[in-house]
Structures are given as C-alpha cells and as structure tokens.
Amino acid sequence: MRYIIDRKKIIKCLVKTGLTIDDEKRLIQAINHYNFNTLINGYSHIFLKKDKVNRYEKEASSNQIIDFYEFDLNFANHLLRYILKLEKQLNTAVAYCLIDVYQLHDHCLMKLNPQYIKEKILVNLDTVNPSISFDNFMNALVKHCAINDLTKAYKVKGTSDIYRMWSELPLDLMCVTWSFATTFNLFISLNSSLIDYIGEQFNVSSRNTNGFIDFIHNLLIIRNKISHNYVIYNTQIEYQSNALNNLYNELFKVQVKHIGFYELLQMIEYFVNDYSIIKKTKMYFDKLKIKDQFKRRIMLFGVNNEN
Template sequence: MCIFKTVDEQIMILKQRGLTIHNEERARRYLLTSNYYAIINGYSKFFQDRDNHFMSGASFDEIRELYWFDKEIKQILLDGILNAEHHLKFIAAYRFAEISQNEKYGYLNIGNYDHEKLNYDWKLISKLSQILSSNCKYNNNTIYHNIHTHNDVPIWVLVDFFDFGTLRAFIRDLPHSVQNKIAVDCIGFIQDNVPGFDSAFPVEIMNSFIKNIHEARNICAHNKHLLKFECRSDVTYLQQFHSLNNITNENGTRKSVYSTFISLQCFLSKTEYRILSNTIRKRMRNLNYKVKSININTILDALGFPDNWQECPALVQTF
C-alpha cells in the first residue's frame, strides 16, 4: 500500500539517505508544487549507489537541474521532429498527388494504396474520413472552405491535419514506387548533413527511421522520461550512414535517443539539423557546469550519446 508522506517527511527521508539540501524552504516549495514521484524517483537514481543511498556531494539542486535538462532536451528534440514531420507531410502529399491527379478525394480510394496491405489501408481510409467529418462542420479551417467551395479537399490540404501517427501510416501504405520516390527526395537532406554519403536510402530503412522518430516524438510530446528511453526495436542498419555516425550493427545500438537524433539528418535541412545539434550540445555543457557529483557521461550514456559528445565543436550554422 502507498503511504502518504508530507513534504517535511519527504525532505527528512532524502536527508537520511544522504542527499544535501542547501535550501530547505526552496526544496519544500518545489516538492509541494511538483511531483515527488516524477522528479525524485525519476531522476535521483543517477545520484545513488547500489544501496539507494546518495553519493557524496549529491544535492537536491542537482536532481532539479537534471529534471529541467530532461525537460529542455525533450522540447528541443520535439521541435526538430516537428520540422521533420513538416517536410515529410508535403513530400508525401506531392508524391501522392502525382498518382491521383484530378481525382476528388483520391486518398479515400483504396486503389491508390499498396494492395498487399488491405487491412492497414482500410484503417487509414477510416482515419482520413474521420479527419474530414470532424472538420467539415466548422467554418474556421481549410477543410470546411475546400468542401464548400470546391467540393474537394486535396491531399496537400488534408495532410496538414495529420498527426505523426497518421502521417507514418499514410507513407507506409502507399505503393512501394511512391514510397521510393519519397525516400529519394530525402537523400538530399542526408547528403547535406552527412558529407560523403552516396548510398541509396531504401524504403524499408526510411520507414524504420520514421517509426522510431514517431516513438520518440510521443515521449517528448507527453512529457515522459527521455533519459534511459529506448525505442522498441532497432532501426534498420544503413552501413554508410550509421558508420559515419559511429553507430554499429550490433543489436540494441539503434534504439536510443542518440540514434533517433542521428536519424533526423534524413529529414531536416542542414540549418535545421545544425541548430538542433548545437542546441542540444549547449544544454549538455550547461548541465556539466551545474552537476558535479556525477560524471556527465553518465547522463550522455542514458541518452545513448558517445562520451564527451558535448565537447565536439559546434556545427557552423548558415541561413
């Protein structure tokens, strides 16, 4: 049974376990207005030994800094993922429009999808119908405008209403030839971000990247712990791409936040990716300045980043 503890009792327990609290009033106020379980249980493990006792020098302020670091990194990564989502939406919409020219509501025609994925296709079409029906009643959106003005909602309008899960399903269910065009369109991003890349970008690999980016996106958007998060499966190995980023073909090496971060090079412009990379690096350096009782590489390892990654030179940003 879970037993309620007052804030004063929580502070006493933390002190008994060896945690330094420099300002008890500030800690008391913080615990009162925040979630003890999410913050202390979620982040104090990095500062404890095997007996759940805090390491020498570990402080409440350091746990709070790690909590804010995780929160900031989620927001930074989510911003990058939203940029990638934007590019994928309109690449996919363009390539779909090519095969359904002048066909009203062509995305509701099962004949425009991969015939080997009929079960998935019907679920997708049902989802797209729901998007139309839930937005056609209100005159404050482009779906309403297009239905009442043109008796059609083109894919480049509808796609703006996709969440990432719908976008992922839409790309996955397209005919292989259309998916391949989307993958080829993304090679320009890869070549901009990974100098010397001259490999193909197979559809299966693209979809595995999108799948793991989608999982990471949900962690960030729903404010779950990013530290120690791993996707359910490795992305498919792309030798030239992964080796240039020091990621191996060993099982378990391509589930991490770092692997997802690297995958975003396939869907972001050079400027977008460099801003993302430099901002994460800056936050890691800032955390290293504020947290002294543990090695920063402990935190980098929890995200899958290489040791001392934050000390790499910043990437030159061009606009």
C-alpha cells in the same frame, strides 16, 4: 476525494535516504510543478549508490536533481523543434506524392473512388494495423477538418458521406490537420512505389526506404514521449534493424552495428539540413550544474560516460 501531498513527509523520506535538501522551498515548488513521480522517480537514479537500494550518494542534493530535470526538459524542447520540422516535411511529401502521382489537379483526394483508394493506394493498410478498418482510417484523415479554420470552410453541407462532405477539400490543406501518427500510418500504408517516391524526396534510395520507415517510427515514439513528459535523456532507440543500420551506412559511409541516440541525432541533422543539433545539445549538457561524478553516469546519446 482529492489526494493531498504531505510535503513534510516527502522531505523527511528524502533526507532519510541520504539526500541533501539545499533549498527546501525550491524542492517543494518543483514537486508541485513537475509532480513527485516525474521529478524524483524519473531523475534520481544517477544520484543513488550503486551498492545500496534507494540510498543517495553523500554528494547528491535536491538542487542537482531539479537542475537535471530542467536540463532534460530543455533538451526535449530543443529536440522537438527538429522532429516537428521533419514531421512537416513528411506530411507535405506524402500529400504532394499523391497529388503528383494520381494527377489530382484539383488536389482533392476525396473525389477518388473509395475502392480505388483501397486497392491501388492504401494497399498495405491491413498489415500496418489490422485492427483499423479502411473506413475508419479514411475517417481519421478528415477527423479534425471540421474544426480547423483552414479546412472547415470546404465542408459540403447536407450529407453524412465523408467523400461527398470533403470532396472540395484540397489534399494539401487536408494534411495540415493530420497528427504525426496519422501521417506515418498513411505513409507506410502506401504501395511500395509511392513509398520509394517519397523516400526520393529525402534523398533515400529505394533499397533503404525500410530503414527510413524505422527512422521515422523512432522519431514518432520520441515525439510521443516528449508530449507526455517522459524521461528523454536516456531514451533507447526502440526500432533497431539492419535496415536502419544500412540507412545510416548509406548516409554517412560508416559501418555501425547499433543505432544509438547520437546516430539518430546525426540522421535528424542530415534530413533537416541543420548540423548544429548535436553541438547545441552538448552546450546544454556542459551547462548542467551537477557534479562530474554524476554527469559521467548520464546515458547521454545512449552511452554511459562513467569509467
């Protein structure tokens, strides 16, 4: 049975909790498009009274909630561009590390002996995710190759063995089909010398590769949140570590005890060599049409701006 949204009941409940409905048609369209839970439950809290549960401040209005959501959506899309750029950089770096180090002149990873791959290359796989077997992981590397226009032409017919099936597929093409999670899991499954080698491609010293891993892991989490339309503006940096702090200290010669969103954006700027990310983010924030008292409550960059 299809669930029918009672729009009049929603409007009535919001008015009852103190929210000014300044454009009922726009609010209904926004709820239909973005859904109620995402829009109202995800973005109302900065408009609520601090001393009362689920009561809006008298200055709060439906248009401000919608504008706030659309700001966060623009912020997420803005941020995603740079995460995708870093994802591509890591993807390429991992592929060409294996090509260079193991002298894969034909670029074909699947021509290597599976036991050799398991014992010499993916030495950390068991600790990365104990629930994933080596065979399952290798299958994940070629999972989408048969449906990708760039790679499907390399499939060898007449065999069910994945190593024979993809023995002619160059690794620098295979990697095009990997998700960010697959690339990341492959990266951290490599032996330490390979991880250091890849870190060097990003100007990260061997003593700070663990911090670089934590940095990439945080980007993967944010990437997944953006893909699933989660609230982004107040995202906390989930993987805090001394290694991550040390990486930041090495890059910017500044001692910090905690990495917030602002510091993460600084590191993204550094690694993609584009120092306009924070400036553009602040431009989006400055254009946000909500009252200053609510702007000060926004956890932009993980810092509450309210005095």
